[in-house]
Amino acid sequence: MTVSTKKDHKLAEIFLTGTAAMQDLPLYSNLKKSAKEVLEESGMPTLKNEEYKYTAISKRISDQLTHFGTPSSIDNLQKKIQGQQELFRLEEGYTLVCNNGIVDAHLSKIDPQLFQLQALTELSEEKAAQIGGIEKNEFDPFTALNSLCFRDGIRIDIPDGKIIEKPLLLVNFVRPDENGACIHPRVFIQVGKNAQLTLIEQTIYLGEDPVLVNSVSEWKVGQNAHVRSYKLQDGHKKNLEVSNTRSEVQQDASFTSIVLSLEGGMIRNNLSLDLNASNCEGNMYGLYLLNGKTHVDNHTNVDHKKPHSESNELYKGILADQSRGVFNGKIFVRQDAQKTNAFQQNNNILLSEDATVNTKPQLEIWADDVKCSHGCTTGQLDEEALFYLRARGIGKDAAKALLLHAFAGEVLDQLKEEGFKEYCEKVVHARLGGHY
Amino acid sequence: MLSIKNLHAAIEGTPILKGISLEIKPGEVHAIMGPNGSGKSTLASVLAGREEYEVTEGEVYFKGKDLLDLSPEDRAREGVFLAFQYPVEIPGVSSTNFLRTAVNQVREYRGQEPLDAVKFLSLMKEKMKLVEIDQKLLSRALNEGFSGGEKKKNEIFQMAVLEPTLSILDETDSGLDIDALKVVANGVNQLKTKENATIVVTHYQRLLDYIIPDYVHVLFDGRIVKSGSKDLALELEDKGYDWIKEEISGTTV
Structure with missing residues (x-):
C-alpha cells in the first residue's frame, strides 16, 4: 500500500478491519459498501487536507484512543441519570435518551401522536434508502466513517402540519469501556410540510476517559416547515467530537442551528444548509468558550440555490490559555438565486497571548442581484470599556465578566426556548466568572 | 479633601504633567482651563x-489616602x-x-447592604428627574447609539446615582448645544453640597457661566501657570490663551 501524506490510511484501515468481521446490516449494505470505498480511497484527513488544515483530529484519535470499537450499553443508566448534574432537564417536552448511541425506549418520553420514532434497523426498505441521501459519504471522511460503523440509529418523522410546541431533548449518554471508545450516532429527521420542531441535543460524558463521538445528522425540512436545532457541547478535556449535520430546506421553510461549545478536547463541527428552493431561511449561530488546550473547529456551509432566500450567520468565540478556534464559513449563491441576502460574522476575543484563532470566510457568488456581507474580528477585550466600568466602582474581574457576558449574549439571545436559554446562560455565566 | 503635590506623569515615556500642585477642600468647585x-x-x-x-513623581492624597496606590x-x-x-x-x-452592579459594589466596599431591585429602581427614578434623562435610554445598552448630549447626560446621571465626594468633569461641555449644556450644568449644581467637591476641566469659559467656580487654574505645558477667581476665566475668554503663553515665555526668558 502506498501511503500519501494527505491521508491517514492507517487509521482508516483500523476501522475497516474492525468492521469487516461485523454482522451485516442488510438494510444498509449499500451505504456501508460506499462508505468502505470512500475510506479506502480517501483515508482519514490529515493537516494536508485543505478542509482539515488546522484540525489534526485523525492524529488525536490515533494518539488518544486504544479501542476503536463501539462500547456496550451502560448499566443502570436510569440511576446514573438521576445523579447527573450537568444534564439539562426539560420542565415540559419530550425526551429521547440514547445509551452509547442507541436509543433507550424505557428512559425516553415521546408522544407517538406527534412523532414517528423508529430505530434505523427497523425501517422499511424505502425509508432506510433515504439514510445517507442527504449527508453523502463522499462529503466528509467522518461521515463515511459513521456510515461504516453505526449499528443502529434513530429516524424521526414529524407528520405534515404537526406543530410541536414543546421542545424535543435528545440526550446521548456516552461512556467508553473495554469493547471500545468510538460512538457513531446517526440521526435522520424528516419534518413534514407546515410542521414545526425545536430539538435540543446534549451529550453527557460519564467519566473522563478518552472517547470519540462521531455523529451524523440529516434533516429533511419540508415546505413551510420551521426547525430550530440547538446543540450543547460541554464534555471534558479528553473527549473528541466530530459532527456532520446537513439540512435540506424546502420552499418557505426555515432552519436555525445554534451550537454552543463550552468544553471538550477537540471538536469539529461541519454544518451545511442546502437552501434548495425559494424563500428559505437558514440561520447559523455559534458560541465557543475555550480554555486549556481545547480546540474547536466550526466549518459551515450554506448553499443558496433559488431566489429570495436568506441566511444569517454569527459565530462568536472567547479563547483563553492555549486554546484554539477555527472558523470557516462558506456561502454559495448559485446563478438562479437572485435576491439572496446572506450575512456572515465571526468575532473572537483572545484572553491570552497563546490562544489562536484561524478564521476564513469563503463566498462564491454567481448571481448578480444579491446582498452578501461578511466580516471577522479577533482582538482583546476592549480596554477602554474595561476602564469605564472600573471607573464606576466595578471590580476588574466583575467588569471583565460583564463585558464577556455581553459579547456572548448576542448568541445566547438567539435561543428562543426559555428553559434552555436560562440553563445555558447559567452555565456560560459560571464559566465567565470562574475559568477565565 | 484632595491634595496634589508636584505631580509628574508621562505616557509612553513622554512627560505630560510636569509638577502640578493643587489643594481642594470640601464644597469647592475648581475649574481647570488651558x-x-x-x-x-x-x-x-x-x-x-x-x-x-505613568506617574513619575509627586503624590496625590484623597481624604488622607494615597490615591495613586488604589485601583x-x-x-x-x-x-x-x-x-x-x-x-x-x-x-x-x-x-x-x-x-x-456599580452601586452594589460600591456599597459592599463601604460595608453597606446591597440595594434590592425595588430600592434600586426608586433610586434611579429619583435621580432621573434631576438630569432630565429619558427612561427609554436606560433600558438600552450602555451608551450604545446615544447622541453626544445623551451620553453626557448619562454621565451626570451616573454621578447622581453614585453620589461621589469628588467629581471630575472632563470636557463635559464640549460638543453640547446650549440646551444640553444647561441641563448638564443644572444637574451638577443640584448635586453640589458642602461635603463634596468638583473639578471642571474645560476648554471653554461658556460652561463656567452655568457652573460657577470658586477657583480657576490655567494649565499650560503640564503646569498650573496661573490661578485666580472666576474672573480669570472671563479674562481668558476675552484675551484668549496667547496672552498667558506670552506671559509665561516673558518670565522664563
Whole structure:
C-alpha cells in the first residue's frame, strides 16, 4: 500500500478491519459498501487536507484512543441519570435518551401522536434508502466513517402540519469501556410540510476517559416547515467530537442551528444548509468558550440555490490559555438565486497571548442581484470599556465578566426556548466568572 | 479633601504633567482651563487611575489616602468620579444592570447592604428627574447609539446615582448645544453640597457661566501657570490663551 501524506490510511484501515468481521446490516449494505470505498480511497484527513488544515483530529484519535470499537450499553443508566448534574432537564417536552448511541425506549418520553420514532434497523426498505441521501459519504471522511460503523440509529418523522410546541431533548449518554471508545450516532429527521420542531441535543460524558463521538445528522425540512436545532457541547478535556449535520430546506421553510461549545478536547463541527428552493431561511449561530488546550473547529456551509432566500450567520468565540478556534464559513449563491441576502460574522476575543484563532470566510457568488456581507474580528477585550466600568466602582474581574457576558449574549439571545436559554446562560455565566 | 503635590506623569515615556500642585477642600468647585494639549485631560485620567499613564513623581492624597496606590475601582468606591470626555459605548450591557452592579459594589466596599431591585429602581427614578434623562435610554445598552448630549447626560446621571465626594468633569461641555449644556450644568449644581467637591476641566469659559467656580487654574505645558477667581476665566475668554503663553515665555526668558 502506498501511503500519501494527505491521508491517514492507517487509521482508516483500523476501522475497516474492525468492521469487516461485523454482522451485516442488510438494510444498509449499500451505504456501508460506499462508505468502505470512500475510506479506502480517501483515508482519514490529515493537516494536508485543505478542509482539515488546522484540525489534526485523525492524529488525536490515533494518539488518544486504544479501542476503536463501539462500547456496550451502560448499566443502570436510569440511576446514573438521576445523579447527573450537568444534564439539562426539560420542565415540559419530550425526551429521547440514547445509551452509547442507541436509543433507550424505557428512559425516553415521546408522544407517538406527534412523532414517528423508529430505530434505523427497523425501517422499511424505502425509508432506510433515504439514510445517507442527504449527508453523502463522499462529503466528509467522518461521515463515511459513521456510515461504516453505526449499528443502529434513530429516524424521526414529524407528520405534515404537526406543530410541536414543546421542545424535543435528545440526550446521548456516552461512556467508553473495554469493547471500545468510538460512538457513531446517526440521526435522520424528516419534518413534514407546515410542521414545526425545536430539538435540543446534549451529550453527557460519564467519566473522563478518552472517547470519540462521531455523529451524523440529516434533516429533511419540508415546505413551510420551521426547525430550530440547538446543540450543547460541554464534555471534558479528553473527549473528541466530530459532527456532520446537513439540512435540506424546502420552499418557505426555515432552519436555525445554534451550537454552543463550552468544553471538550477537540471538536469539529461541519454544518451545511442546502437552501434548495425559494424563500428559505437558514440561520447559523455559534458560541465557543475555550480554555486549556481545547480546540474547536466550526466549518459551515450554506448553499443558496433559488431566489429570495436568506441566511444569517454569527459565530462568536472567547479563547483563553492555549486554546484554539477555527472558523470557516462558506456561502454559495448559485446563478438562479437572485435576491439572496446572506450575512456572515465571526468575532473572537483572545484572553491570552497563546490562544489562536484561524478564521476564513469563503463566498462564491454567481448571481448578480444579491446582498452578501461578511466580516471577522479577533482582538482583546476592549480596554477602554474595561476602564469605564472600573471607573464606576466595578471590580476588574466583575467588569471583565460583564463585558464577556455581553459579547456572548448576542448568541445566547438567539435561543428562543426559555428553559434552555436560562440553563445555558447559567452555565456560560459560571464559566465567565470562574475559568477565565 | 484632595491634595496634589508636584505631580509628574508621562505616557509612553513622554512627560505630560510636569509638577502640578493643587489643594481642594470640601464644597469647592475648581475649574481647570488651558489650551489643547496642555495636560488637562491627562490630569483627569491620572486622578481616575487610567493605567496607560505613568506617574513619575509627586503624590496625590484623597481624604488622607494615597490615591495613586488604589485601583481605578477602589478610587471610585472611595468617592472619586470621572465624567468621561468620550463615554464608551458598551453593546450588550444594559445601563440598568451596569449601574446596579456599580452601586452594589460600591456599597459592599463601604460595608453597606446591597440595594434590592425595588430600592434600586426608586433610586434611579429619583435621580432621573434631576438630569432630565429619558427612561427609554436606560433600558438600552450602555451608551450604545446615544447622541453626544445623551451620553453626557448619562454621565451626570451616573454621578447622581453614585453620589461621589469628588467629581471630575472632563470636557463635559464640549460638543453640547446650549440646551444640553444647561441641563448638564443644572444637574451638577443640584448635586453640589458642602461635603463634596468638583473639578471642571474645560476648554471653554461658556460652561463656567452655568457652573460657577470658586477657583480657576490655567494649565499650560503640564503646569498650573496661573490661578485666580472666576474672573480669570472671563479674562481668558476675552484675551484668549496667547496672552498667558506670552506671559509665561516673558518670565522664563
